[in-house]
């Protein structure tokens with residue numbers, strides 16, 4: 001108990017939320033996807049204010065999606081699949097250049113989807129890391145292999161600066177609040193396939209509809 005109590009949560013909860021994403025017919029439930037991201041942002045906020053610019057951007061994208069979910073056509077946004085179908089049928093997506101649909105669900109979710117690839121790579125590194133490995137290095141490598149290609153120089157630079165202040169592996173595991181390192185590793189081993197599945201299904205769907213480069 002104590003002042004830090006209200007901030008405490010377990011990384012397990014976040015992963016459990018991502019688990020709920022997949023429906024029986026292997027579609028991705030948008031509400032749970034959004035909730036998963038909310039958990040990640042909460043976690044990121046625990047790491048310090050230097051990550052504020054990242055969590056701000058992610059939050060604004062979450063808000064856009066929540067707006068769609070709560071909007072009058074909310075039922076069309078039940079899953080990522082139904083969202084794509086609906087927005088494309090109704091011409092609600094800017095496909096070649098930015099226009100009047102800058103807040104489409106499709107382009108907004110694509111940004112988070114790309115970040116999910118970073119998460120996948122980072123967590124896999126974390127899972128297979130040893131005590132002396134640096135979280136900042138793991139995070140930076142994962143970023144360079146994924147998300148960075150979509151970011152201009154300034155953002156890459158700022159991200160690099162932020163990565164440097166990430167806590168070391170032991171402290172990082174502590175913030176995850178899952179238990180001893182062996183338990184963190186076990187939890188990640190269980191969670192990774194689910195995150196990968198959500199990522200792969202979304203990636204395929206976007207590829208099928210030529211949505212991977214939405215402006």
Ligand code: 1PX
Pocket residue numbers: 011040041043044053054057058111112115118139143147150155159166176215
């Ligand atoms: C156990 C590990 C858990 C860690 C959880 C951390 C959650 C991180 C959430 C990151 C969300 C990033 C979303 C970025 C979306 C994006 O690419 N936006 C850009 C493009 O948007 P636009 O609307 O203009 O097309 C936007 O320009 C981005 C601005 C902010 C910078 C994004 C840097 C991303 C770095 C990701 C690594 C996070 C480091 C967390 C350290 C643990």
